[in-house]
Amino acid sequence: MARSCVLLKYGELMLKGRNRGTFERYLREAVQHAVAGASAPVRISQRPGVVVLSGDLPREELVERAQRVLGVSVVQPVLRCGRSAEDTVDTVLRALAERFGSPAGTAPRRFAVRAHRRDKSFPMSSEQLAAHVGSRVVEEWGWPVDLGDPDVEITIEVDQREVFVGLDRQRGRGGLPVGASGRALVMLSGGYDSPVAAYRAMRRGLRCDFLHFTGAPLTGPSSTYKAYALTRQLDRFQGDSRLHVIPIGNAQRALATSGAGNLQVVAQRRLMVRTAEALATELGAQALVTGDSLGQVSSQTLANMATVEQASALPLLRPLVAWDKDEIIGEARRIGTAEISTLPDEDCCSLLAPPRVATRTTPAQFERVERRLDIDELVPKLLADVQVHVPGSD
Template identity: 55%
Template sequence: MSDDLRVPTPRASSGAARVSHGPCVLLKHGEVFLKGRNRHRFTERLHDNLRVSLRGVGGSTWIKTAQNVTVLGGHVPVEALVERARRVVGFNSVEPAVRVPSTLDGITAAAIDALRAVSGVRRGLRFAVRVRRRDKQFPLTSSRMEVFLGARVLDAVPALTVDLTTPDVTLNVVIDHKETYLSCERLPGLSGLPVGTSGRALVLLSGGYDSPVAAHRAMRRGLACDFVHFNGAPYTNPSSVYKAYALARELNRCQPPGTLHVVALGKAQKQLAVAGAGRLQVVAQRRLMVRTASALADRIGAQALVTGDSLGQVASQTLANLVAVDEAAALPVLRPLIGWEKQEIIDEARSIGTAGISVLPDEDCCSLLAPPRVSTGARLPHLRSVEKRLDLEEVVEALLGSAQVLRPGEDEEAPVSGDGCPAPA
């Protein structure tokens, strides 16, 4: 053996010897890492959200914290743990791994097993070993351990070759005080701030691409989200409600489940039309939506509204019209997609799993009673003149009084229609 591979006698460690071998998942923290004195609060919320995501996984699980890393394991297939962990906002990466005692023999055997398994799938692979030594008392430095493990792997699996620049597979080894984690795969997480650390918001959820993506972006900034969907009942069919339920259920996979409030707007839309809204009909409807959503948010304790508006995307989303809509809101209106192009939004919807739902046909309330030409520069005096012909407080109270409250993702035993949405009552 060459001098640079000569290894000191491994230290005895009764604690390490008690650490059992087994699969686990390493979860690398995202922005939580940057938090100072409040880091523990963010970490606690992150773990709470992880526990919620693990409900019903089919076996017992455990969670432990290492330095800026969460370790997840249990009597559950690793694939199921990985799938649940990738739903949780706040982890930068998710790595299927194996944990072994922090002894030289144990780490070496696990490294050989891991790369031998990979080599069995694809022969002639180029590999590299990357070691991070959190335990500075371990007898080998990180760089010497990399050389040592690489040599032992080559001896045991000669079909492999070393490539430190562009390897086909990288074996990551994290050496802690009592146990060591080895992984060959790193999957992206959702990153961001743990849901709930920034407060609660109410999302105006339509059946299109935009609002679900906006909701997902809001969650990744730490907002716990509830949802409100306005449909055109009794003048439209319930297809948009089915879509809203399916979208909320998909979004609730990334947070402790929020509620979905369904508001039948059709009669109020007709009242606005009868009041002479004309070209202002769409903007007046939007003002009524945010006015109603503001009242609902106050009842449920939400601190802001979230919409999928993108500046200039449609006539109702010109700057003048957005200003007119904001004036009717009693809470801040957050627009995570304000500078996004439509294709960017569609691509994001595909990546988060909502595009397949959004593309389904429905009867959108926004097109109900819409004029042939929509005003792109609505003026507040004209809007207020139309609204004075209605008793807005009474209208809002009636809308909320007849609203349905659904809990997507909490009661999967409810009757469902063929597209996975709740069957109409």
């Protein structure tokens, strides 16, 4: 009897050579995380170029969880059946009946059959199988064949142990599985930008830890609550996320009293990057990730971004550097962080900000202020106050 399952098909992984096995291992881990906590046990079977998910849980839930997996280009709900032409025909007719009801009460639709044999030992060629199934659909349903622009596309895939029949193909998230490209530390604020930057970094195979700077004790805990909620949402794509929270309010006040003036905002950013670099080194992260978008605010001019970047020996990755705000908000809605980002909070970045922010800075301008503050001593003090949260996801 045909049973429901879901196929996850590779994207870029198909282009990998000798190290493809490593990428597949990370993909298996990502799939296991995505189905953890499902309403029923899920069986995971890895075949060449495809992962098969099956179980007794509702198909909609299985598809929704499958669509969380980074590194998958296509999510395809299918029926699996025995390896014979007649089993395949019966399963195709069942799938059509489940979708459209009966031939008598259904308007004719143009259809095509696309057959593919991963196992060439099947006795019929792909073209013969497609023609055989197509003729039976014409006979039973009376639909015309249209191979160029069909209303309904029936896909048939012959595997080593069974045949998969499907009527739908949904886009996966693409990219690379989390962890395949290394580890990074995301500087996470409460706005739209940094959560989207984190997602784009994860989509390129980076496993991400998260660092949030709060203005405490000069501000309340609202920004920490937002960062916690954002990390929880992003954890759906990788699992085992950690949120590190560092209060920086007193250090910001010290910068202001050290005469930072219109350099205050960029000086804060340099301090945050220095602190993030030190934490990243402890965590074994190989890069920092920020939500900077070129020219979006005064602290993100090209000159200021270069000045901030030189405060860290680690690479400073900016996945959104060429994105505009509408693109960022659109992506935030797609990944489920937009509603959280709109919640009110006390942003430490605007704390003690001067009326005018310097837009053309150089590292040399900060030597005096940072020397007065004794940055090398301040960073370990900030790290000593770090709090670690493990939000987790459903």
